[in-house]
Amino acid sequence: MLTNPLTKNIRGPQNIAIDIGSYRESGGYRGWRKTLDTAPDDIVKLVQESGLRGRGGAGFNTGLKWSFVPRGEGSPPVKYLVCNADEMEPGTFKDRLLMERDPHLLIEGMAIAAYAIEARTAYIFIRGEYHLAAARLERAIAEAREAGLLGANIQGGNYGLEIHLHRSAGNYICGEETALLSALEGRRAIPRAKPPFPQVSGLWGKPTVVNNVETFCNIPHMIDLGVDWYKDLGRGEDAGSKLFGVSGKVKNPGTWELPMGTPIREIIEAHAGGMQDGLQLKGFLPGGGSTDFLGPENLDLPMDYDVIGKAGSRMGTGTIIVLDDKTCPVGLALNLTQFFARESCGWCTPCRDGLPWVVEILQRIENGDGVPEDLDLLREQTARMGPGNTFCALAPGAAEPIQSALKLFEQDFIDHIKKGCCPYT
Amino acid sequence: MSSIFEPEVIEVMEHSNAGEDSAEAGLSEAEREEIDREFSHYEDKASVGLEALRIVQRHRGWVSDESLHAVSAYLDIPVAQLESVATYFQLIFRQPVGREVILLCTSASCWIMGCAKLQKHIEQKLDINPGETTEDGIFTLLETPCLGDCDKAPVMMIGEEMHRNLTETSVDEILDNKASFQHAEGSNHAEGSRNAD
Numbered sequence: 001m002l003t004n005p006l007t008k009n010i011r012g013p014q015n016i017a018i019d020i021g022s023y024r025e026s027g028g029y030r031g032w033r034k035t036l037d038t039a040p041d042d043i044v045k046l047v048q049e050s051g052l053r054g055r056g057g058a059g060f061n062t063g064l065k066w067s068f069v070p071r072g073e074g075s076p077p078v079k080y081l082v083c084n085a086d087e088m089e090p091g092t093f094k095d096r097l098l099m100e101r102d103p104h105l106l107i108e109g110m111a112i113a114a115y116a117i118e119a120r121t122a123y124i125f126i127r128g129e130y131h132l133a134a135a136r137l138e139r140a141i142a143e144a145r146e147a148g149l150l151g152a153n154i155q156g157g158n159y160g161l162e163i164h165l166h167r168s169a170g171n172y173i174c175g176e177e178t179a180l181l182s183a184l185e186g187r188r189a190i191p192r193a194k195p196p197f198p199q200v201s202g203l204w205g206k207p208t209v210v211n212n213v214e215t216f217c218n219i220p221h222m223i224d225l226g227v228d229w230y231k232d233l234g235r236g237e238d239a240g241s242k243l244f245g246v247s248g249k250v251k252n253p254g255t256w257e258l259p260m261g262t263p264i265r266e267i268i269e270a271h272a273g274g275m276q277d278g279l280q281l282k283g284f285l286p287g288g289g290s291t292d293f294l295g296p297e298n299l300d301l302p303m304d305y306d307v308i309g310k311a312g313s314r315m316g317t318g319t320i321i322v323l324d325d326k327t328c329p330v331g332l333a334l335n336l337t338q339f340f341a342r343e344s345c346g347w348c349t350p351c352r353d354g355l356p357w358v359v360e361i362l363q364r365i366e367n368g369d370g371v372p373e374d375l376d377l378l379r380e381q382t383a384r385m386g387p388g389n390t391f392c393a394l395a396p397g398a399a400e401p402i403q404s405a406l407k408l409f410e411q412d413f414i415d416h417i418k419k420g421c422c423p424y425t
Numbered sequence: 426m427s428s429i430f431e432p433e434v435i436e437v438m439e440h441s442n443a444g445e446d447s448a449e450a451g452l453s454e455a456e457r458e459e460i461d462r463e464f465s466h467y468e469d470k471a472s473v474g475l476e477a478l479r480i481v482q483r484h485r486g487w488v489s490d491e492s493l494h495a496v497s498a499y500l501d502i503p504v505a506q507l508e509s510v511a512t513y514f515q516l517i518f519r520q521p522v523g524r525e526v527i528l529l530c531t532s533a534s535c536w537i538m539g540c541a542k543l544q545k546h547i548e549q550k551l552d553i554n555p556g557e558t559t560e561d562g563i564f565t566l567l568e569t570p571c572l573g574d575c576d577k578a579p580v581m582m583i584g585e586e587m588h589r590n591l592t593e594t595s596v597d598e599i600l601d602n603k604a605s606f607q608h609a610e611g612s613n614h615a616e617g618s619r620n621a622d
Contacts, residue, residue: 090532090571123466128479128516129528129572131585164466169475169514172570186472186502188513204468247534247575254576289533289571319575321533335536339570 001229005221006214006241007257010101017136020143023104029149031223035112036155040071043116047219050227051239056084056175056212057287057316059305068199069117069207080208081114081122082184083216086168086175088127090289090339091321094243095213097255099126099133102217103140107163109216111150112223114161117209121162125180128169138165172343176392177210179345190347191392214243236261236302244303246272248322249279255319258303265299268322279324283408287316289336290397292404293323313404328424329409330416333402334362340398350385351395357381358402365413368421375413378406451495456484460499470500474510478517487518515567523558523565525603528582532571538578544568546593550600563607564600 002008009018009026023029035043048063069079083106087095099106106124114122126134141163144150152160171189173179178192181203202208218240222230231239238260244267245255251273258267264286268274275281283293286303292313294301301307308315323332341355358381364370382402385395406413415423452460459480463473477496482488488496488511497504511517518526529547531540544555547566551559558565574580577589581596588599 087573088570091534091575092571093573093575096573127573128514129569129582166466167476167479169479169516170570171514183475184472186467186469186474186510187506188509245576247578248537253578285533321537321575323537327537332533332536335531336533339532343570 001232002221002225003233003259004241004257005225005233006098006105006217006243007102009105010097015100015132017100017140018102018104020104020140020147023102024147027224028104028220029108029144029147031220032108032111032149033155034223035115036157036159040116040118043112043223044071046227047116047222050222050230051234052215052218052222052230053238053305054212055214055218055242055317057089057290057314059315062211062215062218065199065211066113066117066209068197069209070200071118075118076207078121078206079117079119080203080206081110081117081119082177082180082203082208082210083110083122083124083213084175084177084180084210085124085126085130085133085213086172086180087130087213088172088175088343089317089319090336091245091247091285092288092317092319093245093247094255094317094319096130096133097243098213098217099130100136103133103137104144105217105220106137106213107140107144107150109219110163111144111161112219113209113211113216115159117207119209120160121164123164123166123184123203125166125168125174125184127174128167134165134167141165171345172339173345173392173394176394179392180210181208188345190345193391234260234304237304237306242303242318244271245319246322247319248284249276249324249327250274250322251276261302261304261307263300263302264294264320267303267320268299272322275322275324279326281322282325282327282329283323285316285321285323285401286313287318287320289321289339290314290393290400291316292400293329293408294404295408313400326424328366328422329405329412330362330366331422331424333405334359334366336401337362337398340394344394348391348395350390351398354381354385354395355398358385358398362402365416366422368416368419370413370417372414372417374417375406375410378402382406451491452481452499453484456480457499460496471502471506473500474502474507475514475517478507478511482517486524487521489521493519515569521558523563524607525563525583526565526567527600528567528569528572529555530570530572530574530578530580530582531568532575534571534575535579540579543579543591543593543596547596547600550597563604 044066052062053059110122174183174189176191179189183189198208233241241257242260243255244258247253256271283295285291294313298311305315337359341359344351346352361374382399385399387396460477463476481492497507551564553566555566555568572580579591580589
C-alpha cells in the first residue's frame with residue numbers, strides 16, 4: 001500500500017518537476033476524475049470524515065472548514081478557492097518542496113477542493129521569492145488546461161475551473177488568511193475581523209476557502225484510495241502523513257514525509273541524524289518560529305496536533321527548529337521577536353507597539369544591560385500580546401517562544417543579567 | 426518618501442511621459458500588455474495594483490514616484506491607495522536599488538547557523554549597511570524573512586537565484602563573480618533593460 005502520497009513523485013536529489021505525462025502515468029488526476037463523478041457534498045463529507053487537519057499550522061479539520069461554505073441551490077453563485085503558498089514561518093521549508101517538485105499534485109488537490117465548494121475560480125497566493133515554484137506551477141496549470149483537466153467544461157461536463165497564480169511581494173502577515181484576502185484584493189495585507197469568516201464572506205465578499213499547499217496535496221490520493229487507507233497512514237491520533245522537517249545544528253537537516261504521530265525523537269535522531277558532534281539538544285520549536293519551545297523531556301511525544309498542544313506548544317507547520325547547548329536561547333528569542341516585530345502589519349497596539357518594546361528588552365538582556373525586573377516586564381508584555389487582546393494570531397504567536405523560553409531557559413536569562421554579558425559569546 | 430503635496434512631485438505628476446515609447450499613461454507598451462493580461466484574473470482593476478507595480482519594477486528596476494503615478498492613472502486607483510500598497514510590500518522598491526539585490530535570510534534557522542557573522546562579513550566587504558547600495562550601484566543588501574530553505578542554512582537570494590550552505594568563502598566567490606559580471610555588462614546596458622524576469 002502507498003505510504004508516501006505527498007512525496008511519491010519526488011525522487012532523487014535532482015531538482016526537477018514531474019511533468020503531466022509522468023504524473024498521470026503514476027495515477028495522477030485519477031482522484032480528480034473520480035471527483036467529477038461524485039456530488040460535491042459527498043466530497044466535503046469524505047474529506048471531513050478522513051480527519052485531515054490543516055497543514056498550515058492551525059490544524060482545523062479541512063472538510064469541516066469547507067462545510068461552512070453555503071452550497072447548492074440558492075447559495076451565492078460565485079465562490080472562491082485560495083491556496084496559501086505564502087510560506088514564511090521561520091524554519092518552515094515544506095511547501096517549497098511540494099510546489100517545485102510535484103506541482104500537479106497541488107493543482108489536482110485544488111481542483112477537487114474547488115469542485116467540492118462549487119468554486120469556479122481559484123488562486124494560488126505565492127510568496128514573491130518563490131520564483132522556481134511559481135514558474136513550475138504556471139507551466140503545470142497550462143499543461144492541465146491543455147489536457148482538458150482545467151478550463152471550461154472539464155472532461156465534457158458542466159463544471160469549469162480556472163486557477164490563477166498571484167505572486168505576492170513579501171510580508172509574513174499575508175499568511176494569515178484574512179490578511180491574504182486583503183492583499184489579493186490589491187490592498188495592504190491587514191487582517192479582517194472574524195466573523196464573518198471567509199467561508200461566508202471572503203474574497204470580494206464572496207464565500208471563500210483558504211487552505212495551505214500541503215493540505216491540498218493530501219486530497220488527491222485520499223479520494224483515489226479512500227478514507228480508510230488515509231486514516232491508516234497515521235501512527236497515532238491524527239490521520240494521514242505529513243512533511244516533517246528539521247533545521248539547526250543536526251547532522252542531516254532536511255524534510256521527510258512520515259506518518260502523523262511519528263515521535264519527535266525519531267524525526268530528530270533517525271532522520272536528521274541527531275545533533276552535530278559535541279553538541280547537546282537544549283530545546284526545540286516543534287512547528288516553526290511561532291510555537292512554544294519544548295525541552296529534551298518532550299522528545300518522545302508523537303507529532304500529533306493535540307499531543308503537542310497538551311505539552312504546551314503547537315505542532316504548527318511540523319518543521320522543527322533545534323536549539324543546541326552552544327547557541328544562546330536569549331539570542332534566538334531576540335531573533336524571533338525581531339522577525340515578528342518587523343512583520344507586524346501595525347494594525348493593533350499590542351503587536352505594533354508591544355513587539356518593538358519586547359525586542360528592546362531582549363536586546364538589553366542579550367547585551368548584558370538587563371536588570372532583574374526585565375523578566376517580569378517580559379512576562380507582562382507577552383501576556384498583553386496574548387489571545388483575545390489582538391486582532392489576529394501574529395502577536396500571540398510571537399509571544400509563545402518568548403514565554404516558553406522564560407520558563408525553560410530562565411537560568412540563561414538570569415545569567416545574562418548577573419554576568420552583564422552573553423555567556424555564549 | 427516625499428509627500429504628494431511637495432511641489433517637485435506635483436511637477437512630476439504633470440510630466441509623467443518619461444519612457445520614450447510611452448503614451449499618455451507613462452507606461453511602455455510592453456508594460457501595458459503585461460498588465461492587461463492580468464485583468465481577466467480578478468474581479469476589479471484595483472486587485473491588479475501589486476502585480477502592476479511588480480511589472481513596472483521588473484522593467485525599470487524600482488518604482489519611482491513617476492512610475493507610481495503612471496500605474497495609478499492606468500489602473501484608475503487613487504495614488505494614495507497604490508502608495509499604501511507599494512510601501513507595504515518589502516519587495517516593491519520605492520528607492521533605486523543596485524543591479525544585484527542581495528536578500529540575506531536573517532530568520533531563526535539561518536541565525537542558528539551563523540547568518541549574523543555572515544551579514545557582518547558582507548557589510549564589511551561591500552561597505553554598506555542593510556538597505557543601502559554600494560557606490561558603484563551594483564549591490565543592495567536587504568535582510569529578508571525566512572526564505573524557506575532552512576535545511577541548507579545559511580542562505581541568501583540574489584535576483585532569482587538561491588545560494589545555500591553559505592560560508593564567508595562561498596559568499597566572497599559569489600559576490601566577486603556578480604561584481605565582475607556587472608562590470609563587464611556595465612555601461613553598455615541602459616537603465617531600463619535590466620532585471621528581465
